Amino acid sequence: MTDAERLAVDMRGIVKQFPGVLANNHVDFSVRTGEIHALVGENGAGKSTLMNVLYGLIHPDAGEILIHGKPTHLTGPRDAIALGIGMVHQHFMLIPVFSVGENIMLGREPVDGMRLYNRARARKLINDLTKKYGLALDPDTRMADLPVGLQQRAEIVKVLYRGAEILILDEPTGVLTPQETKELFVVLRDLVKGGKTIIFISHKLKEVLEISDRITVMRRGKVVGHLTTRETSEEEIATMMVGREVLLRVDKKPARPGAVVMRVENVTASSDRGVPALKGVSFELRQGEILGIAGVEGNGQSELMEVLAGTRKTTGGHVLLGDRDITTYDARTERDAGVAFIPEDRRGTGLVLSFSIAENSILGRERSSRFSWNQLLLKLVAIREWARRLVKEFDVRTPSIDVAARNLSGGNQQKVIVAREMGSKPKVLLAAQPTRGVDIGAIEFIHRRIVQERDEGTAVLLVSAELDEVRSLSDRIAVMYEGRIVSIESPDTPEERLGLLMTGGGKAREGAA
Amino acid sequence: MPVGSVLFAFVIGALICVVTGANPIAAYAGLVCGGLGIGCTQGENPALQISNTIVFFIPLVTTGVAVALPFRAGLFNIGAEGQLLAGSVACCAIGIKFADLPAPILLPMVLVGGMAAGAIWAGIAGVLKATVGAHEVVTTIMLNYVAQWLVRFLIVGGPLELAPGTSKSHPIGAGAQLPTLLPADNSVIIFGLPASVFRVHSGLFIALVAAAVFAFLLWRTAFGYEIRAVGQSQKAARYAGVSVRRTIVLTMLIAGAFSGLAGAVQIAGVDHNLTDKFFNDTTGFDAIAVALLGLGSAVGIVLAALLFGALHTGGAIMQSDAGISSNLVLVLQALILFSIAANFVGAIRRGLPFGRRASPELPTELPPAAGLMTEAAVPPPGKT
Numbered sequence: 001m002t003d004a005e006r007l008a009v010d011m012r013g014i015v016k017q018f019p020g021v022l023a024n025n026h027v028d029f030s031v032r033t034g035e036i037h038a039l040v041g042e043n044g045a046g047k048s049t050l051m052n053v054l055y056g057l058i059h060p061d062a063g064e065i066l067i068h069g070k071p072t073h074l075t076g077p078r079d080a081i082a083l084g085i086g087m088v089h090q091h092f093m094l095i096p097v098f099s100v101g102e103n104i105m106l107g108r109e110p111v112d113g114m115r116l117y118n119r120a121r122a123r124k125l126i127n128d129l130t131k132k133y134g135l136a137l138d139p140d141t142r143m144a145d146l147p148v149g150l151q152q153r154a155e156i157v158k159v160l161y162r163g164a165e166i167l168i169l170d171e172p173t174g175v176l177t178p179q180e181t182k183e184l185f186v187v188l189r190d191l192v193k194g195g196k197t198i199i200f201i202s203h204k205l206k207e208v209l210e211i212s213d214r215i216t217v218m219r220r221g222k223v224v225g226h227l228t229t230r231e232t233s234e235e236e237i238a239t240m241m242v243g244r245e246v247l248l249r250v251d252k253k254p255a256r257p258g259a260v261v262m263r264v265e266n267v268t269a270s271s272d273r274g275v276p277a278l279k280g281v282s283f284e285l286r287q288g289e290i291l292g293i294a295g296v297e298g299n300g301q302s303e304l305m306e307v308l309a310g311t312r313k314t315t316g317g318h319v320l321l322g323d324r325d326i327t328t329y330d331a332r333t334e335r336d337a338g339v340a341f342i343p344e345d346r347r348g349t350g351l352v353l354s355f356s357i358a359e360n361s362i363l364g365r366e367r368s369s370r371f372s373w374n375q376l377l378l379k380l381v382a383i384r385e386w387a388r389r390l391v392k393e394f395d396v397r398t399p400s401i402d403v404a405a406r407n408l409s410g411g412n413q414q415k416v417i418v419a420r421e422m423g424s425k426p427k428v429l430l431a432a433q434p435t436r437g438v439d440i441g442a443i444e445f446i447h448r449r450i451v452q453e454r455d456e457g458t459a460v461l462l463v464s465a466e467l468d469e470v471r472s473l474s475d476r477i478a479v480m481y482e483g484r485i486v487s488i489e490s491p492d493t494p495e496e497r498l499g500l501l502m503t504g505g506g507k508a509r510e511g512a513a
Numbered sequence: 514m515p516v517g518s519v520l521f522a523f524v525i526g527a528l529i530c531v532v533t534g535a536n537p538i539a540a541y542a543g544l545v546c547g548g549l550g551i552g553c554t555q556g557e558n559p560a561l562q563i564s565n566t567i568v569f570f571i572p573l574v575t576t577g578v579a580v581a582l583p584f585r586a587g588l589f590n591i592g593a594e595g596q597l598l599a600g601s602v603a604c605c606a607i608g609i610k611f612a613d614l615p616a617p618i619l620l621p622m623v624l625v626g627g628m629a630a631g632a633i634w635a636g637i638a639g640v641l642k643a644t645v646g647a648h649e650v651v652t653t654i655m656l657n658y659v660a661q662w663l664v665r666f667l668i669v670g671g672p673l674e675l676a677p678g679t680s681k682s683h684p685i686g687a688g689a690q691l692p693t694l695l696p697a698d699n700s701v702i703i704f705g706l707p708a709s710v711f712r713v714h715s716g717l718f719i720a721l722v723a724a725a726v727f728a729f730l731l732w733r734t735a736f737g738y739e740i741r742a743v744g745q746s747q748k749a750a751r752y753a754g755v756s757v758r759r760t761i762v763l764t765m766l767i768a769g770a771f772s773g774l775a776g777a778v779q780i781a782g783v784d785h786n787l788t789d790k791f792f793n794d795t796t797g798f799d800a801i802a803v804a805l806l807g808l809g810s811a812v813g814i815v816l817a818a819l820l821f822g823a824l825h826t827g828g829a830i831m832q833s834d835a836g837i838s839s840n841l842v843l844v845l846q847a848l849i850l851f852s853i854a855a856n857f858v859g860a861i862r863r864g865l866p867f868g869r870r871a872s873p874e875l876p877t878e879l880p881p882a883a884g885l886m887t888e889a890a891v892p893p894p895g896k897t
Contacts, residue, residue: 311752330756332754333754343752348748348749349749349751350749350752351749352741352742352746353746355741355742359738363742363753364752364754366735366738366739367735376735376736377734377735378738
């Protein structure tokens with residue numbers, strides 16, 4: 001077997017120009033048959049473009065693609081699928097009300113002589129597949145009833161069913177719990193043993209180091225490094241990705257907690273669907289500390305933040321700010337009372353995307369005396385000055401403050417929100433997923449500012465789906481499970497224990513509510 | 514894009530002329546002469562044509578603003594017509610009832626009365642939207658019918674009718690009338706005609722002030738900021754502590770006041786009484802096209818209202834000079850609106866090799882209908 005034949009994928013000199021961006025600049029990317037190859041890079045580095053080229057969704061301006069050593073021309077995903085390339089998207093392409101089996105078969109249903117759907121054969125086909133790769137899955141369950149990890153498994157089976165030999169997994173662990181991630185890795189290793197080739201796109205360096213054989217690092221449309229996993233380290237990859245040395249650990253002094261600023265007493269609330277989401281949450285938040293909330297998404301963290309920010313009504317319990325009862329405050333009065341909120345959905349709720357940076361910088365404070373006369377006329381000069389100061393102080397990369405928020409990168413959008421909320425010198429800072437989907441440089445910056453905020457005496461409540469983030473930033477960790485805080489732990493609690501608590505196992509420590 | 518839409522309409526209009534055996538050049542020459550008083554060959558008086566265009570222009574600006582403001586808040590105010598009629602009725606009722614009061618008292622009374630009536634008319638839809646969630650498109654359309662039939666009721670055998678069988682109301686008192694810009698005197702000859710035939714009136718300034726107030730409200734006040742925030746992202750506005758309901762109700766009240774003002778100015782400045790011509794009035798509907806074509810900006814609305822006013826006036830001249838039915842004007846107006854709604858001028862431009870803005874391989878996020886009204890209608894740059 002020659003070298004070229006051993007390569008499952010060989011992309012040479014791929015160029016793709018988008019208006020204003022050279023998304024792929026002569027990218028060489030090769031994957032050996034039977035390996036797990038990680039493709040890492042920050043948002044906008046060109047990973048997705050490259051993979052969309054490989055999957056036939058995007059036609060490159062230049063370059064050639066060899067699959068199993070044969071030059072190919074992909075006109076669409078149909079060609080890619082025919083060549084045995086399968087893609088598992090970050091956001092699942094599943095129909096919730098269909099059964100697992102129906103979802104997997106969709107578009108390629110086995111039929112009988114009358115061209116009717118042959119359920120028995122479908123079931124057998126799926127069982128064969130799942131058995132072969134050790135992917136336990138019941139084809140008759142309704143997709144919506146499955147946990148996220150198993151939905152993802154169904155996506156993988158779907159791709160295998162279509163005959164994929166090369167699997168592209170786009171940020172597969174983003175939605176998974178630590179336990180589910182472990183299970184996924186077992187599955188991936190089994191797939192490789194069965195002869196499959198896997199391309200693993202991620203920005204979580206720990207996972208990349210754990211699962212991959214080789215790593216390709218991209219930055220600004222170019223490949224900046226080919227690494228062998230055994231011979232590299234987290235620091236080296238991060239430096240390559242960002243283009244300079246980065247601090248992966250948050251550098252912070254021990255907290256010096258002061259008086260209790262916010263007291264949450266037995267708060268209950270319902271979710272959007274009207275089912276109880278908070279079932280009696282109590283905790284205290286002190287000046288100058290960061291209280292992190294760990295938990296699998298959907299266990300009430302979002303609702304808790306919304307209640308505290310005044311955008312969701314409580315059904316019981318009390319929230320005290322100092323000795324003021326702020327339980328019934330709405331978003332406006334909460335802000336005025338000194339509670340700042342970085343919402344988790346930056347594009348949906350944190351910003352008005354069509355507004356300029358200047359306009360976004362006063363969102364929620366447009367009636368304060370600082371930005372308007374008598375809540376009536378806007379002080380345009382003061383607003384522009386303010387926006388300019390925030391942009392400078394928070395290092396928002398933009399040509400001007402008149403740029404629409406929509407046109408900023410995710411990291412810079414987030415910086416605008418963080419700047420706006422911190423800029424008001426709040427007593428309490430609610431930070432929900434403050435670094436979700438932003439690049440390493442911005443993560444580093446936002447982390448540093450959150451710690452700085454703490455050191456200046458603000459009480460910070462942090463919710464994050466990234467356990468690493470919670471552990472490295474927090475001074476105390478509250479674990480949430482099914483609408484309750486099941487335990488309050490110290491930040492050096494082992495990941496395994498936190499993972500167990502997050503999924504309803506483990507024993508709570510003293511002092512937990 | 515607006516210019517493209519207008520061009521598109523005129524090109525198709527020309528095609529219609531050609532296909533039906535008419536001369537499109539003669540047709541458009543008639544329109545230009547009739548609407549703008551330029552290039553008239555058959556003895557029309559250019560000053561009179563301009564005066565008439567301005568008379569149609571005035572209510573279009575004010576109602577255009579009344580459609581554009583709710584647009585900015587993400588609301589479709591289809592009810593400018595009903596609100597205008599409500600304003601006309603209030604203006605008439607007050608102007609008749611207090612006919613003897615002097616102008617400095619009565620004129621503000623009829624104008625404010627008209628604004629209040631329009632505000633109430635639109636406010637009903639606003640309150641329903643904010644409380645029970647009734648869609649403003651449906652409620653404002655229905656309120657249009659109520660207003661139209663109310664006018665009928667009032668002047669056909671109703672309490673405001675002048676005399677049985679006349680289908681018009683008493684005239685409003687002299688103190689309720691807006692002065693015309695030229696003296697209403699048959700003995701004064703201006704531009705070769707008796708001055709009283711020039712109906713252009715001081716409502717022109719009211720309309721321009723209304724457009725300015727609209728722009729100021731939207732861009733210089735905290736409330737305008739909140740209107741735009743609600744229109745662009747209701748969720749973000751809610752998270753920022755903006756009361757979405759309050760904003761919706763207030764926006765509709767203000768919009769209704771603009772429409773009501775347009776109706777009151779129409780009575781006070783031009784008609785001086787309610788007549789059966791109001792049964793077929795379409796100002797409030799043309800206002801939707803004006804607001805769209807003007808991209809929801811004050812300057813745009815003024816320009817679009819000018820175009821529609823000129824088309825309206827020009828139609829008659831086109832019919833008399835070129836012998837082409839003035840209904841072609843309605844076709845043109847509909848084509849303009851159609852072209853804006855379909856947004857295919859943008860699509861054509863994207864399809865052309867030059868001036869291509871987004872890669873066709875990337876799905877461009879199409880803005881919602883309300884997005885037409887804003888700068889945000891530009892598709893975002895492609896994601897990598």
